[in-house]
Amino acid sequence: MKTHNKSQDFDDIKSLDKIATGIEGFEHISMGGLTEGRTTLIVGSSGSGKTMFAVEFLYRGITTFNRNGVFITFEERPREIVRNVKTLGWDLGKLVKQKRLIFLDASPEPEHVEETGSYDLSGLVVQIKHAIEKVGAKLLVMDSIGSLFDQFTNTGLIRQEIFRITDIFKDMGITAIITAERLQEYGTISRYGIEEFVSDNVIIIRNVLEEEKCRRTIQVLKVRGNTHYKGEFPFTITDSGINIIPLSAMELKQSSSTQRISFGNAKLDEMTNGGLFQDSITLASGPTGSGKTLLCATFTAEACKKGEKILLLAFEESRAQLIRNATGWNVDFQNWEKAGLLKIICHYPEAMGLEDHLLNIRRAVAEFKPRRLIMDSVSAMERVANVRLFREFVIGLTSFVKQEEICSLFTSTTPKLSGGDSITEAHISTITDAIILMRYVEINGILRRGIAVIKMRGSQHDKQVREFTIDGKGLHIGEPFKNVHNIILGIATHGGLSESEHLDEMFEH
Amino acid sequence: MRYNLKLYTAGNAANSLRAVKNLDRFVTKYIPNNCDIEIIDILKDPHMAFDNNIIAVPALVKTAPGPSRKIIGDLSEIEKVLEGLGINPKNKKINEGI
Numbered sequence: 001m002k003t004h005n006k007s008q009d010f011d012d013i014k015s016l017d018k019i020a021t022g023i024e025g026f027e028h029i030s031m032g033g034l035t036e037g038r039t040t041l042i043v044g045s046s047g048s049g050k051t052m053f054a055v056e057f058l059y060r061g062i063t064t065f066n067r068n069g070v071f072i073t074f075e076e077r078p079r080e081i082v083r084n085v086k087t088l089g090w091d092l093g094k095l096v097k098q099k100r101l102i103f104l105d106a107s108p109e110p111e112h113v114e115e116t117g118s119y120d121l122s123g124l125v126v127q128i129k130h131a132i133e134k135v136g137a138k139l140l141v142m143d144s145i146g147s148l149f150d151q152f153t154n155t156g157l158i159r160q161e162i163f164r165i166t167d168i169f170k171d172m173g174i175t176a177i178i179t180a181e182r183l184q185e186y187g188t189i190s191r192y193g194i195e196e197f198v199s200d201n202v203i204i205i206r207n208v209l210e211e212e213k214c215r216r217t218i219q220v221l222k223v224r225g226n227t228h229y230k231g232e233f234p235f236t237i238t239d240s241g242i243n244i245i246p247l248s249a250m251e252l253k254q255s256s257s258t259q260r261i262s263f264g265n266a267k268l269d270e271m272t273n274g275g276l277f278q279d280s281i282t283l284a285s286g287p288t289g290s291g292k293t294l295l296c297a298t299f300t301a302e303a304c305k306k307g308e309k310i311l312l313l314a315f316e317e318s319r320a321q322l323i324r325n326a327t328g329w330n331v332d333f334q335n336w337e338k339a340g341l342l343k344i345i346c347h348y349p350e351a352m353g354l355e356d357h358l359l360n361i362r363r364a365v366a367e368f369k370p371r372r373l374i375m376d377s378v379s380a381m382e383r384v385a386n387v388r389l390f391r392e393f394v395i396g397l398t399s400f401v402k403q404e405e406i407c408s409l410f411t412s413t414t415p416k417l418s419g420g421d422s423i424t425e426a427h428i429s430t431i432t433d434a435i436i437l438m439r440y441v442e443i444n445g446i447l448r449r450g451i452a453v454i455k456m457r458g459s460q461h462d463k464q465v466r467e468f469t470i471d472g473k474g475l476h477i478g479e480p481f482k483n484v485h486n487i488i489l490g491i492a493t494h495g496g497l498s499e500s501e502h503l504d505e506m507f508e509h
Numbered sequence: 510m511r512y513n514l515k516l517y518t519a520g521n522a523a524n525s526l527r528a529v530k531n532l533d534r535f536v537t538k539y540i541p542n543n544c545d546i547e548i549i550d551i552l553k554d555p556h557m558a559f560d561n562n563i564i565a566v567p568a569l570v571k572t573a574p575g576p577s578r579k580i581i582g583d584l585s586e587i588e589k590v591l592e593g594l595g596i597n598p599k600n601k602k603i604n605e606g607i
Contacts, residue, residue: 116582152565
């Protein structure tokens with residue numbers, strides 16, 4: 001039993017620290033991890049990934065941070081839990097043998113247990129203390145607590161005992177996770193209202209079916225003693241465990257680099273007043289066939305010539321197509337690939353969910369460590385997700401490449417040949433640092449191509465719409481169009497205005 | 510066939526003390542001279558709780574005869590103890606091992 005100290009001496013009280021869980025992305029959204037020496041309640045519907053989170057917390061805690069753990073299971077048998085994560089290469093059995101992990105099996109008895117008169121959970125309490133001491137545990141998991149209410153009829157007593165147990169954790173300095181079932185994804189936090197008496201820290205895990213796709217999210221509802229990011233963050237479960245995608249939690253650093261990077265085209269560098277910034281994102285937008293892929297090839301060749309690694313993510317064309325196209329412009333992708341400067345990844349947008357795409361990109365970046373990145377095209381992703389998911393994807397991607405200071409070129413295909421808005425642009429234009437528009441311009445029945453830099457954060461830029469041509473050597477930017485209106489905003493029309501009037505019309509000052 | 514009963518208790522907790530008393534009364538009445546009782550205080554021997562998976566206390570476990578059975582609580586309801594242990598009070602011969 002705990003004795004209450006009645007003295008008014010509070011000198012021994014320390015502020016609450018957080019300890020890392022090792023679960024990818026969790027430290028970021030919780031701003032440091034779980035509260036040390038406290039119990040965190042994780043609630044979620046059946047199949048939402050609670051047990052997975054709990055197991056990974058222990059596994060990472062033991063293997064990465066050398067903190068031993070106790071796993072108390074109220075539902076599944078320890079054997080099942082060990083088996084379930086074996087496919088991930090997590091050998092819990094070995095940790096048990098090494099006395100770094102101990103299971104406490106409190107799963108329901110196969111036979112009905114008769115209750116006669118008053119009882120309490122002293123057995124569980126004694127077992128927990130015993131297990132903690134046996135391995136010198138710092139971490140503990142109770143999964144899932146709801147089952148206790150099904151095993152015993154006196155729910156009032158169970159609440160009281162859970163409270164007693166969390167109090168013991170506090171006294172022993174144990175950082176614990178208790179998982180609890182909830183019946184709906186939104187609404188009451190947990191069955192039996194456990195959160196009200198258990199814990200200062202609550203995390204909600206959801207698995208919602210959205211447009212025929214499962215979407216897993218995690219939300220830090222409250223954490224005592226510190227701040228955390230609010231809102232739901234998507235996560236996936238992969239062969240490396242739980243991967244939380246921090247999205248909006250990522251710090252959006254403003255461009256700070258003054259180093260300029262050449263586009264690989266002298267005229268385009270001139271239009272951007274000296275090239276792109278190292279940590280910037282450029283969006284190239286235009287209808288199909290307007291020269292975006294060529295722009296990508298130009299950018300790629302320039303990077304490789306400078307000896308900088310570049311990652312090319314292609315979502316519209318196959319590898320063979322990309323290589324053939326580039327060869328047509330005298331750019332040898334295969335050669336750069338062999339030199340280890342270029343890595344091409346082709347995926348169909350439909351191949352997986354956006355979270356998984358984002359995760360793959362992050363992994364590829366972590367592995368290849370490119371200085372530049374091309375995504376051709378971002379707009380291809382629109383068709384596999386709803387607007388909200390797409391927005392999250394774009395934010396996640398842009399903030400990630402910014403964080404890594406990778407000079408990135410994204411392309412966006414406009415739905416109409418004459419230009420106009422696309423969803424991509426609506427969501428991405430405020431995030432990107434530079435925007436290059438490529439458009440068809442019809443003049444006197446002849447189709448020509450126009451290019452303009454309409455945004456260049458942190459720098460002056462050319463405000464004219466210039467004509468460009470494509471040949472076997474690549475992209476050639478020429479003189480500004482004269483006396484043509486509305487190239488960017490719609491159907492170009494030829495007018496009798498002088499050039500200065502034309503500019504005034506086109507851009508509001 | 511002798512009865513083999515193990516009673517798990519937690520120190521001097523009121524329900525544990527009651528369980529000891531109730532079990533004594535129960536055995537004397539229904540299965541006199543035909544029973545081995547072991548009382549295990551899990552506060553003194555925590556590993557006994559761990560090894561035998563004792564969650565709720567007091568807990569009475571019958572290991573013989575027949576299949577193992579568990580009852581929890583202070584054993585204050587005789588009917589339930591009889592049912593839980595699978596003892597028919599009318600079957601005096603079997604109960605008393607005569």
